[in-house]
Amino acid sequence: MSTHIHINPQSSEPIFEQIIFQVKDAVAGGKLSKGDKLPSVRELAKEATVNPNTVVRAYECLEREGIVIRRQGAGCFISGNKSALNLKERKNRLNGLLKRAVTEAFHLGFSQGDIQKAVNQSLKELRFAEKRDK
Amino acid sequence: MSTHIHINPQSSEPIFEQIIFQVKDAVAGGKLSKGDKLPSVRELAKEATVNPNTVVRAYECLEREGIVIRRQGAGCFISGNKSALNLKERKNRLNGLLKRAVTEAFHLGFSQGDIQKAVNQSLKELRFAEKRDK
């Protein structure tokens, strides 16, 4: 497999955000690990038939979040680092994220149990550094 | 308290979406219930110092989602209805929502336990029709 990134041009989600999420998802799911090299801008642009500038933008965002490191002439690599934000800010974001998601789920008509199950399902697909549940 | 809606003009989140989320949050949290009247377009626009059209837009979106009903000359009221989408669509959206949130939480460096705790905390703040937690 060359890349794990597939763009859905039908989606109303901006292409650069699709790229960002797929990289984050691949890292969270263990398909990409520290040191792995992402495809070059040109390579990914060609494969996914998107504008190279769009790929550049996605990689820039990923670098700003600390998920990748771009090295001149060498390429773009998974940093393996976790967020550099302080605990307070991280907690703020965590709570905001989940409050949003849970509120939307409520309005979709799901119960507490439904939501917890869906969260656990999503968690199972991720590869946490220290596995703490069986 | 006149309204529960406060706008952060600094936020990168569009104003109309801030309004939408705050209404959804108030409904999910039981602060607004079926039949309750939202502030009038002009009233909220004045209070939040935003353009009336921006409020109209938020109310239109809430109506399309079935959360409020707007009545000419009367105002905008909480419908009390849940989603009219079919189960497949609702499950798709639920999974998408939570997968995104959980992946972001992972990249913030939180563990499975941290995420589950934060979800449970968010769930506790909502007012589900039939309380099912143990």
Add this chain to the structure above:
Amino acid sequence: MSTHIHINPQSSEPIFEQIIFQVKDAVAGGKLSKGDKLPSVRELAKEATVNPNTVVRAYECLEREGIVIRRQGAGCFISGNKSALNLKERKNRLNGLLKRAVTEAFHLGFSQGDIQKAVNQSLKELRFAEKRDK
């Protein structure tokens, strides 16, 4: 032919609803299909001599109904999807729609046979996925 959309500014029907109906009609009649691009907001606004915001509003409504997908920088495309509403809601709407239309037709002085013929005529102009007429 550039666009199929023509606005009647004399009509009491709001302009944005005229646009919506003409797009729905073109899709139902097979003139627009999945993936087809609608004219850009500015292009249609110029052609139909209406304000771009009015076109935006029509496109927003069509997106909420799932008929089109709007993509930043790319344009507005026919989704090819059918309604994501649940069966109960769809039946409610179907019955409401037809009861209204049939009652109005009655008051125009038409017989059952006239109405059925007119319905069949309208049906013949649509392009259903699987043709089932005898």
Add this chain to the structure above:
Amino acid sequence: MSTHIHINPQSSEPIFEQIIFQVKDAVAGGKLSKGDKLPSVRELAKEATVNPNTVVRAYECLEREGIVIRRQGAGCFISGNKSALNLKERKNRLNGLLKRAVTEAFHLGFSQGDIQKAVNQSLKELRFAEKRDK
């Protein structure tokens, strides 16, 4: 039973239009016939807890359509007349009405057969002057 008119204040349909439709529906269904008296403006306003001006407006519209006749001091009566429009205009309206309804039904995902069945169901509830089916 005093009146057949019940207003749903929850609905986003304007109240005066709810009144108009219910009168039309009662006439088409044979519950109201030529010469029958509608409740007085004050009576209906009180029963339905709506503004008298709203009732006046509905009655005015019904008179303009030729469905009722208002007689000073006496009240508002079903005329028993059919539309006074010429055949061409009536056919235009019939086709427009049904084209709209059928197009919306298409986008709700119903088949030709579903739509025909729903039309026949609606037709069965009406009382045509000359019964022409079994």
Add this chain to the structure above:
DNA sequence: GTGGTCTAGACCACG
């Protein structure tokens, strides 16, 4: 060049 968001302000429809 494409759509997205927002402000400002006019005039109309409902009750």
Add this chain to the structure above:
DNA sequence: GTGGTCTAGACCACG
């Protein structure tokens, strides 16, 4: 007084 529709025009985001 309430919301509904529309125009005009600014500035931003995506590709």
